[in-house]
Amino acid sequence: MNAPKRPARYPDPNDGGPSDGGPNHGVPNHGAPKHGAPNYRGRFAPSPTGPLHIGSLVTALASWLDARAHGGQWLVRIEDIDYPRCVAGADEDIVRTLVEVGLVPDEPPEWQSRREARYGEALRALDAAGQLYPCGCSRKEIADSLVHVRERHQTLGYPGTCRNGLHGKLPRAWRVRVPDGPAATICFDDRWQGRQCQDLETELGDFVLRRADGLWAYQLAVVVDDAAQGITHIVRGADLLDSTPRQIHLQHLLGAPTPSYLHVPVVVNAAGEKLSKQSGALAVDVRDPLAALREAGAHLGIVNGEMTIARWLERAIEDWKARWVS
Secondary structure (H helix, E strand, C coil): CCCCCCCCCCCCCCCCCCCCCCCCCCCCCCCCCCCCCCCCEEEECCCCCCCCEHHHHHHHHHHHHHHHHCCCEEEEEECCCCHHHCCCCHHHHHHHHHHHCCCCCCCCCEEHHHCHHHHHHHHHHHHHCCCEEEECCCHHHHHHHHHHHHHCCCCCCCCCCCCCCCCCCCCCEEEECCCCHHHHEEEEEECCCEEEEEEHHHHCCCEEEECCCCCECHHHHHHHHHHHCCCCEEEEEHHHHHHHHHHHHHHHHHCCCCCEEEEECCCECCCCCECCCCCCCCECCCCCHHHHHHHHHHHCCCCCCCCCHHHHHHHHHHHHHHHHCC
16 A cells, blocks of 8 residues: 655654745744754654544644653654555645644654554564463454453453464464463553553453454554654653553563553543544644644643744743643
């Protein structure tokens, strides 16, 4: 499958933008100087399953503010390897929307679909280290086994049916082994959510890195890409909080550094559901980008009365710095 092209209008990250209200509305580029804050690299990594909505803009804004408040760099990575869910043109629309609201990355965006060779290399490394095995279980078989497990009040994670062999089944997916005993508990300190711990053995079990349909699992791709791009700080939605211990486990296995994490609360609709494309979230209205920023900022506790995008973002950086930068 061919990777989508990046938008022709994507600005040069070293260009401060026009002062007369051009595509980025005179917003100065707050990017890190060439020799400044080399130890901070953050990113926003949306999936192109539709246009950017307010919930995603909240995450984008938080990650951008954290990078700017630390004097670091901010990147955009389009996570487009789940091809059946991707919408044609959504990647370009997302990048254009970010530019319209003044969130301009310091490097041209990356697309996961152009990086798949790296995932294969990581998978082979894990296999060579004895950390990987083929799984022949269908979803129904796993679900049926979990029903029996619940009845016996035992583990709710993947029961490890294929851990010691396929037992005559054909291989479907590839799973990575999780540790046994105390080593299975992964803990980390989230800057917003506090101390988090998960027992991978009892709460999850061995998890999939390459799916039965041949596609790469999110957990592997994100770890490989964050390491390759030198990401040091991850700011994202709290819906991914439970994914973090799995990613830390993979980081350990692959010899990759573990970034700092901050998971912002997700935006919910009137029914209390996470705001998403599936729940009918509307696209960000770029006809009034300042209003969109104000709405996103309010979800992060950032409110100011500035009347231009440039000034609003400058004030927001100071507010974020006072709260999150020690």
